[in-house]
Amino acid sequence: MSEPVIMMKNVSKRFGSFTALSNINLTVNRGERLVVCGPSGSGKSTMIRCINRLEEHDAGTIIVNGHELTGNDRRIDAVRREVGMVFQSFNLFPHLTVLKNLMLAPRLVRGTDKASAEAAAMALLERVRIPEQAHKYPAQLSGGQQQRVAIARALCMNPKVMLFDEPTSALDPEMISEVLDVMVDLAREGMTMICVTHEMGFARSVADKIMFMDSGEIVESAPPDEFFGAPKSERTKMFLKQILAH
Amino acid sequence: MADLTGWLDDYFFGTLVVLQVFFVALGLSVVFGLIGAAARLSQSRIANGIAKVYIVVFRGTPELLILLIFYYGIAVTLTNVARYFEPTAGFVNFPPFWAGATAIGLIVGAYMTETFRGAFQGVDPGQVEAAQALGMSRFQVFVYVRMPQMWRLALPNFGNHSLSVMKDTALISIIGVQEIMFVAEMATTVTRKPFTMYITVALIYLLITTFITISIAYLEKYANRHLRGSR
Amino acid sequence: MSFNFDLVWSSLPLIIQGLGMTLKLLFLSSLIGLFLALFILLLRISGRWYLMWPAMAYIYVFRGTPLLVQIFVIYHGLPQFDFIRESIFWPVLREPFGCAVLALSLNAGAYVSEIMRGGIIGVDKGVKEAAMALGLPRWQQFIYVTSPIAIRLALPAYSNEVVSMLKATALASTITMMEMTGVARTLVARTFAPYEIFISAALIYLALTYALQQVFAWIESHASRYVKKER
Numbered sequence: 177m178s179e180p181v182i183m184m185k186n187v188s189k190r191f192g193s194f195t196a197l198s199n200i201n202l203t204v205n206r207g208e209r210l211v212v213c214g215p216s217g218s219g220k221s222t223m224i225r226c227i228n229r230l231e232e233h234d235a236g237t238i239i240v241n242g243h244e245l246t247g248n249d250r251r252i253d254a255v256r257r258e259v260g261m262v263f264q265s266f267n268l269f270p271h272l273t274v275l276k277n278l279m280l281a282p283r284l285v286r287g288t289d290k291a292s293a294e295a296a297a298m299a300l301l302e303r304v305r306i307p308e309q310a311h312k313y314p315a316q317l318s319g320g321q322q323q324r325v326a327i328a329r330a331l332c333m334n335p336k337v338m339l340f341d342e343p344t345s346a347l348d349p350e351m352i353s354e355v356l357d358v359m360v361d362l363a364r365e366g367m368t369m370i371c372v373t374h375e376m377g378f379a380r381s382v383a384d385k386i387m388f389m390d391s392g393e394i395v396e397s398a399p400p401d402e403f404f405g406a407p408k409s410e411r412t413k414m415f416l417k418q419i420l421a422h
Numbered sequence: 423m424a425d426l427t428g429w430l431d432d433y434f435f436g437t438l439v440v441l442q443v444f445f446v447a448l449g450l451s452v453v454f455g456l457i458g459a460a461a462r463l464s465q466s467r468i469a470n471g472i473a474k475v476y477i478v479v480f481r482g483t484p485e486l487l488i489l490l491i492f493y494y495g496i497a498v499t500l501t502n503v504a505r506y507f508e509p510t511a512g513f514v515n516f517p518p519f520w521a522g523a524t525a526i527g528l529i530v531g532a533y534m535t536e537t538f539r540g541a542f543q544g545v546d547p548g549q550v551e552a553a554q555a556l557g558m559s560r561f562q563v564f565v566y567v568r569m570p571q572m573w574r575l576a577l578p579n580f581g582n583h584s585l586s587v588m589k590d591t592a593l594i595s596i597i598g599v600q601e602i603m604f605v606a607e608m609a610t611t612v613t614r615k616p617f618t619m620y621i622t623v624a625l626i627y628l629l630i631t632t633f634i635t636i637s638i639a640y641l642e643k644y645a646n647r648h649l650r651g652s653r
Numbered sequence: 654m655s656f657n658f659d660l661v662w663s664s665l666p667l668i669i670q671g672l673g674m675t676l677k678l679l680f681l682s683s684l685i686g687l688f689l690a691l692f693i694l695l696l697r698i699s700g701r702w703y704l705m706w707p708a709m710a711y712i713y714v715f716r717g718t719p720l721l722v723q724i725f726v727i728y729h730g731l732p733q734f735d736f737i738r739e740s741i742f743w744p745v746l747r748e749p750f751g752c753a754v755l756a757l758s759l760n761a762g763a764y765v766s767e768i769m770r771g772g773i774i775g776v777d778k779g780v781k782e783a784a785m786a787l788g789l790p791r792w793q794q795f796i797y798v799t800s801p802i803a804i805r806l807a808l809p810a811y812s813n814e815v816v817s818m819l820k821a822t823a824l825a826s827t828i829t830m831m832e833m834t835g836v837a838r839t840l841v842a843r844t845f846a847p848y849e850i851f852i853s854a855a856l857i858y859l860a861l862t863y864a865l866q867q868v869f870a871w872i873e874s875h876a877s878r879y880v881k882k883e884r
Contacts, residue, residue, distance in 0.1 A: 256788035484823030494847035592719035617730035
């Protein structure tokens, strides 16, 4: 059960003179659900973008599914296939229909044949509850629908881990729950997940562990009850007060 | 290189002619562009229609053909007019310099029209409203609020259009203006070194267009100075 | 000084004979130019300095000098060198047609590769990252995700470039090519009726420009179908 999927050891990352990550140590086991929160600029996004090497870390070790991340291109493609990612701004391919957005990577990367890729894509669209939108283009969907398509697109590759980078931040309030519902389903099915989000209700109900980051450091990391009930650090308390105030 | 030495002063004076045509044509293109943009933005359907035809015709016809129409057309017209009064009058020649500069000015003016119009409309309407709310007159809004923001928006395209003006000046050798292409042709007949002579023309143009590009980049930096982060 | 319509009618068939050559020049040079542009583009975005620099120098030279000068350097200039007259390219470079196509293609290659690069720069970074995150190798990201979007973004500029190339074919008349402008110029020399003949030619160019724009408008609307909100 405690098989590590992601391990980060002393990971650091700078942008010029700005320290984005300093000495991050983190282990995520199979089936574990981690929620990361913190003020903007605290390094949350940078951290999960390092996991599939959208950002390169400067120092330390990152091991994903047993592969250490280095500059080797072929290896990183193999790692990325096993790691699904959902972006804040959806980043759907605007020139492809919903169905084709889902089928593109399985067909190209996995060499899946058209019929089974389409069947799998339709099944996933059922799962995110928008099969009727399959033949529309992303621009024709609402933000919530687009984000659910983006989740389905990531799931098409049968990833071992899912990374969510503030998946609901760009959404209108009435659309947030439809996306969170899909994410809760996913958590119930036992998917290993790292979610950067400020949706504390979601965090409380699904997270195994909540992590608070500030200035590129992990300030506190604890199970939800302890995190919300008895935060140790002053910075965490301040943050929780602000975010739970509204 | 030795072949060039006797011709350097000719190239120099030819370059001066190119620069003269450039500045006259560029000035005219701005004038035609502003008139065109004003017509396109006006309420008058007639003015609007004329401006549209102007743009379509001058952007859709080869530059060389427009130049030839201007040069020969004006000459024939003037000759006919002269002969109407004095039947024995000879052929009237129109100075090719002015025919060329006007033709280039009209061609590039058609492009300037759209650039100026776009820049005018590109200014945030909220800016204009805010200025009007402060009690500024229409004229003041235009001069103090719209214009300063407009020229920043128009500058990148304006830069490209001035490069077009410069490159179009090469055409006027065809109607007999004695600029650097003409010098190269003369030098070739004497030295029998056409490549040397024409590549010199190319290098002179490259030098001038580089200078224009750098100047525009500098102007753009100046125009956008208030957009840079305050630090 | 009246406009002689009979002359227009009698000269139109002759000018239209030149149309075939105009279209041949346009078609060949845009095709070769497109391949050349793609090649230059790949060098330009390769990320390796020893590939990027030659591409940048090429673009800089061909965009910084007038096309007419380029045509003259190739047609009049290259025969200065014995090794060119003895090379296997001589049969092509000896003919004005070969020189015109070469100059127009080289010129188009520089402009079109910059248009393509503009399209690629315009592709949303997030979409590229999404392709990366799915584990597509670099070349698949380029072919299946970046290119289709970049082509849509680049089409309006490309359409303008093809119209520019149509107009540029008129310059072939300066090296004795009998395309539309060349035919018109010989007719004017014979009849000395510049208005009638040049304006007839201009009308055919305008019709061609219009046709090209319609074709590209159709392609653009087809390529942008996924951007529209609802069908």
